[in-house]
Amino acid sequence: xxxxxxxxxxxxxxxxxxxxxxxxxxxxxxxxxxxxxxxxxxxxxxxxxxxxxxxxxxxxxxxxxxxxxxxxxxxxxxxxxxxxxxxxxxxxxxxxxxxxxxxxxxxxxxx
Amino acid sequence: xxxxxxxxxxxxxxxxxxxxxxxxxxxxxxxxxxxxxxxxxxxxxxxxxxxxxxxxxxxxxxxxxxxxxxxxxxxxxxxxxxxxxxxxxxxxxxxxxxxxxxxxxxxxxxxxxxxx
Numbered sequence: 001x002x003x004x005x006x007x008x009x010x011x012x013x014x015x016x017x018x019x020x021x022x023x024x025x026x027x028x029x030x031x032x033x034x035x036x037x038x039x040x041x042x043x044x045x046x047x048x049x050x051x052x053x054x055x056x057x058x059x060x061x062x063x064x065x066x067x068x069x070x071x072x073x074x075x076x077x078x079x080x081x082x083x084x085x086x087x088x089x090x091x092x093x094x095x096x097x098x099x100x101x102x103x104x105x106x107x108x109x110x111x
Numbered sequence: 112x113x114x115x116x117x118x119x120x121x122x123x124x125x126x127x128x129x130x131x132x133x134x135x136x137x138x139x140x141x142x143x144x145x146x147x148x149x150x151x152x153x154x155x156x157x158x159x160x161x162x163x164x165x166x167x168x169x170x171x172x173x174x175x176x177x178x179x180x181x182x183x184x185x186x187x188x189x190x191x192x193x194x195x196x197x198x199x200x201x202x203x204x205x206x207x208x209x210x211x212x213x214x215x216x217x218x219x220x221x222x223x224x225x226x227x
Contacts, residue, residue, distance in 0.1 A: 008151060033215060042201055042218035043154075088153065097142050097161075097205060098169075099216060103153035 002026040006089050006102035012109055018076040020105045022089030025070060029091040032065060033099065034074045037086045046087070047074070076107075084109045114138065115219035117202050123225045124192040132187040132222050134202030142205050143185040144216065145169075145177065147198040154201070160185055192226045199223050 004024045012018045024032070030051050035043040049056045049063045049072070056063045062075040072091075076083055089102040118133045136143060141162040146154040146169075156169030160179040174196055176188040189196060199221050206217035 031215070042220045043216075044218070045206065045215050048215060098144070098156065098159060101154040103151060 002091070002093075002100050004089055004091055004100050004102040006087075006105045008103065009106050009108070012079050012107070014079060014081060014109055014111050016079055018074075018079045018083065018107055018109075020074045020076075020087050020089075020107065022072040022074075022102055023070055024072065024089070024091045024100070026091055026093055026100065027070070028093045029070075030094040031092040031099075032063075032072050033088075033090040033092070034061075034063065034072075035088040035090060035101075037088065037104070039085075043088060079107075079109050081109050081111075083107060114206075114217050115202055115204055117200075117219040117222050119222060120220065121223045123227060124189075125227060126192060126194065128192050129188070129190050130192065130224075132189075132200055132202075132224070134185045134187065134219060135183050136185075136204045137183075138204065139182050140204045141182065143179070144203045145175075145185070145187045146201045146203065147171065147196075148201060148221075149198050157187065157200075189224075194226050197224060197226045 006022050033048045034046045036046045037043045060077045064073045086104040088104045090099040092099040114137050116135050144159045145157040155171045158177040160166045163182050166177050201221050202219040203216045206215045
């Protein structure tokens, strides 16, 4: 089946930029998402990008999509301790209502 | 997470006991989902439903059952709890976004289940 891969951990210093990477295999993905999960909570949609876009910026967040390489990244500028969470990448094929999730990347922000 | 409510928030079961995890949505959406989350393993789809009276298996359905008698409710049943079912369970429904598209998912707060 289709697969979404992420590294499990990322550690950054407060104030630096964080880049979380994701690769996917589904060539028919139409939407790609980033979800954030804070400790003890459910997943919340952080941002998303349509497959016909290369980049999307939303305040401190920048999403880059390389459709040729099936690579998605999430950049968080000026990372704060409140950004510490697990970040999930997910993709959705056209006509489907069931996204495929990655395993999640734990972002640890230290002073 | 007011759009999807889950009860209970926490539960400890003994091996072989049964329980029902409740999930209710505040919108009249046809699609609903149950996932389990294990550390480092991401989300695994257990069951989903495309409307009242219609359910289908996801990736890891063994040991679980669901029903969908109403659009609002989608309970998940564990008949004979096993330690392997220790996990965090999330219920979800599609989320209406700008333009009316409903292709993202809106998650409940989760039920943390321990089977001893």
